Amino acid sequence: MTYRTLSLQCHCGRPSASIREVGFTSDHQLVLHWRCPDCKAYVYGLKPLNDCFQVCPTQEEAEEDSTDLSKLSETAIREMDAKFLQELGVKLPDCAEL
């Protein structure tokens, strides 16, 4: 199965260690919820499901060997991740006090 991995980060830069909840809103958005182990913030990522189609690998990509991903440079992958994160519009509630 070919799929695109999302890399999610807290505003403090810490990658999410584990997603706490995955859900859907009444206005058809994907919700990813986790708690940052570093700054203890509750982080919510929202993504309209329609936009997810644009992130999905294409049929051509799916038919290629997944090792073809190695053709992409680190920089290209990073740029894709950054672009997605930006589009995801990660919303941060007020940082919880420790």
Ligand SMILES: [Zn+2]
């Ligand atoms: Zn954090």
